[in-house]
Amino acid sequence: QVQLQESGPGLVKPSETLSLTCTVSGGSISGYYWSWVRQPPGKGTEWIGNVYYDGSTNYNPSLNARVTISVDTSKNQFSLKLSSVNAADTAVYYCASGQREGLRWFDPWGQGTLVTVSS
Amino acid sequence: QSVLTQPPSVSGAPGQRVTISCTGSSSNIGAGYDVHWYKQLPGTAPKLLIYLTTSRPSGVPDRFSGSKSGTSASLAITGLQAGDEADYYCQSYDSSLSVYVFGTGTKVTVL
Numbered sequence: 001q002v003q004l005q006e007s008g009p010g011l012v013k014p015s016e017t018l019s020l021t022c023t024v025s026g027g028s029i030s031g032y033y034w035s036w037v038r039q040p041p042g043k044g045t046e047w048i049g050n051v052y053y054d055g056s057t058n059y060n061p062s063l064n065a066r067v068t069i070s071v072d073t074s075k076n077q078f079s080l081k082l083s084s085v086n087a088a089d090t091a092v093y094y095c096a097s098g099q100r101e102g103l104r105w106f107d108p109w110g111q112g113t114l115v116t117v118s119s
Numbered sequence: 120q121s122v123l124t125q126p127p128s129v130s131g132a133p134g135q136r137v138t139i140s141c142t143g144s145s146s147n148i149g150a151g152y153d154v155h156w157y158k159q160l161p162g163t164a165p166k167l168l169i170y171l172t173t174s175r176p177s178g179v180p181d182r183f184s185g186s187k188s189g190t191s192a193s194l195a196i197t198g199l200q201a202g203d204e205a206d207y208y209c210q211s212y213d214s215s216l217s218v219y220v221f222g223t224g225t226k227v228t229v230l
Contacts, residue, residue: 044121044224045208104155104212105155105170106167107166107170108167
């Protein structure tokens with residue numbers, strides 16, 4: 001079965017760029033939609049954006065200006081870049097899978113990685 | 120953006136039935152978009168519990184069921200067990216905001 005694993009720095013300085021990678025194992029990244037979701041401590045769950053295996057993307061309008069999601073089918077990975085971060089971007093970041101025919105629900109999820117924005 | 124509202128907490132004794140509501144609007148649940156539900160244990164990732172409003176993934180017991188009416192959806196848990204203690208979230212799509220939206224979350228406590 002497909003498994004996802006996030007990787008990247010756990011600490012990012014304000015105004016810098018947060019970069020995370022999600023490695024997909026147990027299946028091919030091709031043919032599916034892939035997403036990033038975050039949960040700030042004590043706050044609501046927020047969809048960040050998604051990428052199709054062909055590289056096409058959709059982003060949350062509230063983050064659109066700062067977000068880039070890309071895919072590397074040769075490595076079975078997709079990545080998140082969030083620029084100009086501030087304390088409000090501190091959250092547990094999850095990568096998750098959508099479906100072949102579109103993104104409707106998220107399953108499975110990676111274990112999540114806590115990213116703290118602090119100097 | 121938590122445009123889907125859930126009660127902060129629900130509780131019940133072992134064996135009882137509890138329901139969790141998820142209230143949306145005419146641009147998400149009321150527009151006909153499916154509702155999905157997740158269970159999240161502390162320190163772990165959300166896990167899919169119900170998809171397409173009423174369907175259960177393989178391995179999820181039939182004690183869990185979903186329904187939808189108008190601009191709201193509900194998750195019912197029957198035969199409540201200690202292992203059901205967790206946070207539960209609904210999720211849908213909002214066409215007005217063009218985002219996938221999650222509920223505010225409900226903590227289920229088994230008394």
